[in-house]
Amino acid sequence: MAEPQPKPRELPYVAAITEGVRTVMQEQPDAFVAGEDVAEAGGVYGYYNGILKEFGPDRVFDTPISEEGIVGLGVGAAATGCRPIIDVMFMDFMGECMDEIANQLAKMRYMFGGRATLPVTILSMAGAGASLAAQHSQSLEAWICHLPGLKVVMACTPYDAKGLIISAARDDNPVIVVLNKMSLAMMGPVPEESYTVPIGEANLVRSGSNYTIISYGRMVHEALAAATQLEKLGIDAEVIDLRSLQPLDSDAIVASVKKTHRAMIVHEAVRFGGFGGEITAQIQELAFDYLDAPVARVGAPFSPVPFSPVLEATYVPNADRIVAEAKQQLGL
């Protein structure tokens, strides 16, 4: 008689990040971790706990609060043979290092005629919901997706967090892994061994027949909750987690829309000028004749992230807003 299958091991998102970093450090002798509070303190959210102890101060070290210096360190080290893991504590701080990200890291290979390789992995924490207000809560992926030369991925589960970090570190391009602070305690299955989540492939997290919700990051979970609610309205929604924004899996989006004929994009970032606009444009370019309704977009209102829990709850999209938007879109 066959042994009963053991329940897959579950880890919280935060520990999956740690395991991803540890795996990279074990597999790649040229990898190091640099960032604010990453060594002695184990990171502000603790996801570097134990990394210093295991790999030592030559490979894991605290930096001054100098984001431009930290990313520049990564650029110079990567161009000369290292594989840096750079921590930008909050995505909001990218303003401090945007020259090194946008003008140096993203472009160096191209400007040098393909004669530079920059295997830099940047980990950064995004997302609202913790009353951290306007400068510690943003989702700024649209800034960096607009920069040719960067890859951008967002992890919404513990499994994806570990797998995307390992993929990012194996990639010979700069990859920014956007993590979500509200997901840190989320439990999910995470294999103990090393594995990758492919960069550039969307994940169909729920199959459906007549509606497509395209999302990424923490909003995937709200989209799934909304899909359950939508069932009662006779809507059988498919949910796509893009996982990778750059490169974007346009094929997966188009294939789904051709099947379901109706689409919505959900992201936590400000709706105006957000990444959803790009997806919407691609759908109308590549699947216009298949659409039975205008493409809907759900995102944050056009304001900074507020502090008050009441205001913040109004600000961040959720399942109810997704359902309301779908009803309006479909005239239900």
Next chain:
Amino acid sequence: MSSEITDDILLDIHRRMVRIRTFEERAGKMMEDGKIPGALHLYVGQEAIASAVMVHLSNEDYITGTHRGHGHLIAKGGEFTYMFAELYGKATGYCKGKGGSMHISNLDLGMLGANGIVGGGPPIAMGAAFSCKFRKTKNVSISFFGDGASNEGAFHEAANMAALYKLPCVFICENNGYGEYTPQANHQAIVDVADRAPGYGMPGVVVDGMDAVAVYEAAGEAIARAREGGGPTLLECKTYRYYDHVGVRGMGLSYRTDEEVEQWRLKDPIVNFEARLAEQGVLSPEAAQAIHEEVLKEVEAGIEFAEASPDPDPAAVTEDVYA
């Protein structure tokens, strides 16, 4: 320690300076004639610095340049053929025509790029210095930057981190007295950028950047200390750009006087160096002239190569974005 300067080294520095001067004078002319697209920031007047620093380095040592970066690449061993081809935007250029003057680079020579962003280079040089230490080589990384860049936060962050981690890094400020078109007195309250060094916890040294021997000795000391694990130095070289911030025209301008330009030209790094070498019996005026002619031929060959080279295939526009 001060490095013993041999006749061979003097001649080596001289040739590098002449190569830079000759290349730049011709490149400026080509830009004015409309043969080179875009904008050039010429290194003429500052040749002693790149030349006297680079004789201390091998191809495994790294440098980051500035927007005024041709001189850095030439002194690091850049070939005129691929350099002119790059300035022309040709497929045979060092960067396949994708970088041009402001991003000219060659990683095989350890040259991590000129940079269109003032202050963009110091963090990268600091990162390359970290890499030397991390990989346990004895190599060093040199950041060239100007007085203008010394006001950028990026320089401050890089200098602080290099000193904190005791990296094999040398920050070489080419203080030509102007941040673009703004005189130093209007962009910072100090006269010597090197005064900032103690604030980072590193030595600060000021030398006459028009005197190749002075630069050679000061750079030698800083580089040797960096190689031995003694950490970074901020070496400020007082210099002058004969031509404009961008392009050629150097005289008759509103932001500086012609008299000022003429005074600095009296300190010309090549003319004075040649007089010294002649006096010391190291290089006769005739021999110096022969070197100028030889280098000019090399320049002409470079231009010929560039002009005969193919343009990039338009399809290459989206190549090399990703590895």
